[in-house]
Amino acid sequence: MRPFDYYEATSLEEAVSLLGRYDGRASILAGGTDLLVEMKEGLRAPACLVNIKRIPGLDELSYTPGEGLRIGAAVTVRQVERHPAVRQHYAGLAQAACQLGSVQVRNRATVVGNICRASPSADTAPPLIADGALVCLFGADGTRTVPLEEFFTGPGQTVLRAHEIVTELRLPDPIPHTGQVYLKHGRRLAMELATVGVAVSLTLQDEICTRVRIVLGAVAPTPIRASEAEAVLEGRSPDSTLVSMAAVKAQEASRPIDDVRSSAAYRRQMVRVLTLRALEQALTRARQEDSP
Amino acid sequence: MKRLIRLYVNGEPHEVLVPVYRTLLDVLREELGLTGTKKGCDVGDCGACTILLNGEPVNACLVLAVEADGTQVDTIEGLAQVGEEGVRLHPLQESFLRLGAAQCGFCTPGMIMAARALLAENPSPSEEAVRFAIAGNICRCTGYTKIVQAILYAANREVM
Ligand code: FES
Ligand code: FES
Numbered sequence: 001m002r003p004f005d006y007y008e009a010t011s012l013e014e015a016v017s018l019l020g021r022y023d024g025r026a027s028i029l030a031g032g033t034d035l036l037v038e039m040k041e042g043l044r045a046p047a048c049l050v051n052i053k054r055i056p057g058l059d060e061l062s063y064t065p066g067e068g069l070r071i072g073a074a075v076t077v078r079q080v081e082r083h084p085a086v087r088q089h090y091a092g093l094a095q096a097a098c099q100l101g102s103v104q105v106r107n108r109a110t111v112v113g114n115i116c117r118a119s120p121s122a123d124t125a126p127p128l129i130a131d132g133a134l135v136c137l138f139g140a141d142g143t144r145t146v147p148l149e150e151f152f153t154g155p156g157q158t159v160l161r162a163h164e165i166v167t168e169l170r171l172p173d174p175i176p177h178t179g180q181v182y183l184k185h186g187r188r189l190a191m192e193l194a195t196v197g198v199a200v201s202l203t204l205q206d207e208i209c210t211r212v213r214i215v216l217g218a219v220a221p222t223p224i225r226a227s228e229a230e231a232v233l234e235g236r237s238p239d240s241t242l243v244s245m246a247a248v249k250a251q252e253a254s255r256p257i258d259d260v261r262s263s264a265a266y267r268r269q270m271v272r273v274l275t276l277r278a279l280e281q282a283l284t285r286a287r288q289e290d291s292p
Numbered sequence: 293m294k295r296l297i298r299l300y301v302n303g304e305p306h307e308v309l310v311p312v313y314r315t316l317l318d319v320l321r322e323e324l325g326l327t328g329t330k331k332g333c334d335v336g337d338c339g340a341c342t343i344l345l346n347g348e349p350v351n352a353c354l355v356l357a358v359e360a361d362g363t364q365v366d367t368i369e370g371l372a373q374v375g376e377e378g379v380r381l382h383p384l385q386e387s388f389l390r391l392g393a394a395q396c397g398f399c400t401p402g403m404i405m406a407a408r409a410l411l412a413e414n415p416s417p418s419e420e421a422v423r424f425a426i427a428g429n430i431c432r433c434t435g436y437t438k439i440v441q442a443i444l445y446a447a448n449r450e451v452m
Contacts, residue, residue: 005293006312006358029359036315036354037335049312051359078348102428103406104342104351190427 001039005048012138012165015050019163020140022048028165029053030074031109033101034117058167063089069171071111077124078106090171091285092127092180092199099123099184112166115148118158119193121218125152126199127182129223130213131171139164152222175211178203179285181278184217185270187261194218195262198250198274202233204286209233214246214275219254219267226250229275238283247276297361301326302370310357317341317352320367328368328401332430339429342402343367349409351428368401371408383446384408393442395433403429407443416447 005022009015019026026048027035038044052058058074063085071080080086081097100106100114100123114124115135125148133148140163148169151158160166174180180201186192197217203210212230217223229249232242256267293312298305301324308323317334320326320343332340334353341352344366371382381389384404394400403426410417410425417425422443423436431439 001313003293003311003313006295006356008358029356032356032359033336033351033354036356040335049356053359101336102339102351103409103425104339104349104428105336105354107345107348107350108354190424 001036002045004046006051007048008051008054010054010056012055012167015052015055015165016138016140016163018048018050019165022046024162026050028116030113031076033105033109034113052165060168064173066173068173069169071169071171073110073112073165073167075110075112076107077101077109077111077114078103080111080124081106089174090127090131090180092130092182092201093124093171095182096123096127096184096197096199099182099190102190112169115151115169116158116160116166118152118154118156118222120155120221120223121194121197122223123182123184123194123197123217125223126197126215126217127180127201128169128171129215129225130180130199130201131174132201132213134170135166136168136170137161137164138167143167145170149225154221174201175203177205177286177289178211179282179287179289181281181285183274183278183281185274193261196256196267196270196274197223198271198278200275200278200282202279202282202286204238204283207237209236209238214250214279216250216254216271216275219256219271221255224253224255226253226275228253233279238279243276243279243283246279247272250275295358295361297358299357299360299363299365301365302367303364308357312356312358314357315353316343316345316355316357316360316365319357320352320365326367326369330398330401332398337430338399339402339406339426340399342405342429344405344409347409347412349406366405366408368404371404382408384411384443387442387446388439391438391442391445393434393438399429399431399433403431403439407446410443411447417444419444 027046029049029051053074058072060072061075087094182199184194185196199215201213214226229246232246251272254271256264330340332338336354373380
């Protein structure tokens with residue numbers, strides 16, 4: 001690793017002013033599980049690291065009924081995976097969190113970092129989008145909020161401006177009778193980047209789908225919503241024909257690439273298979289929610 | 293840029309002056325002479341450098357030493373009890389020894405630290421839970437069967 005300057009910011013203002021002072025040559029350090037690897041491999045050589053883990057409030061992970069979930073920028077994937085309210089109310093996110101890397105990595109990596117890195121295969125992105133997450137940003141011009149769905153602009157690219165920091169993610173409280181699922185396909189069960197990831201969040205009211213979100217990971221330059229697949233189910237009573245049709249629409253929405261982990265054709269097939277399974281499991285969960 | 297940091301390693305306080313770009317792994321091995329923690333890949337893939345940071349398993353190669361300022365660090369060296377009657381191995385060390393779960397031994401310290409964290413949280417894990425907990429620890433010798441057996445054996449003796 002190339003030497004760098006190191007600061008432990010104690011406030012967001014201080015962190016942003018450091019980013020400004022180094023003008024593009026400083027990196028935010030939270031979990032470090034991607035950043036330090038890239039620095040060791042010579043892919044990045046920041047002149048300065050700004051550790052944000054000691055900024056008060058960024059370690060907040062809390063659930064309030066009626067309001068929802070807040071995940072601060074310093075909250076680790078492991079904390080999210082273990083949090084009882086996450087397991088109960090955001091089952092898709094909990095599934096994604098426990099499938100990210102190893103325990104050792106999850107103890108350091110942050111959910112916000114997973115988002116900021118903007119890898120198309122980021123495990124936490126599809127369930128967070130399906131749950132309607134908002135990204136809270138802090139910069140020299142103040143704060144702003146962006147839906148996570150609009151946060152990614154390409155592989156490694158986001159709407160984050162220079163000298164701006166993601167402070168937290170906010171997730172609305174799910175409507176009753178909502179079932180959430182995240183399914184991931186890889187060559188092995190653990191320690192794997194997703195070949196395909198599918199998140200579903202759907203709400204059933206009297207056997208009618210009132211809100212359907214189907215989000216695909218690793219099959220396009222950014223995580224994408226399969227809107228046409230959602231429309232197949234929205235407002236309808238879900239039966240196996242409709243579920244299969246939605247899965248085909250999801251497959252059509254995917255634009256995967258060939259790479260070392262899998263061919264594009266295989267990925268497209270797996271989108272259909274995983275969407276089908278995820279929808280079935282989400283329906284089961286939504287129905288179970290009927291009898292609390 | 294250097295910083296003075298305080299680490300509590302296996303219960304003992306240490307003050308070390310470290311360059312900010314040094315990893316906790318390098319500081320443990322090179323400054324403190326604790327070479328039981330191994331460096332395999334140095335990029336978070338192999339788990340050979342697994343230590344406990346405030347009780348949780350992490351890859352020491354992916355932690356800057358400055359980030360660990362003020363923390364409790366547990367390494368393989370702290371496991372065996374050294375008393376008047378000599379050295380008493382930790383139950384995990386005992387079972388790895390007895391069941392032949394180490395061949396070259398390079399992965400063993402990391403495996404044992406990962407297993408220790410698992411058993412602290414879940415004293416009687418299923419085989420699946422054991423395999424899940426050591427998914428980030430690579431062994432190129434044993435094929436894992438003996439390692440999994442050794443962890444289960446240590447758990448069943450209920451002496452953690
Ligand atoms: S040396 Fe740290 S994970 Fe391989
Ligand atoms: S015993 Fe040789 S790597 Fe595991």
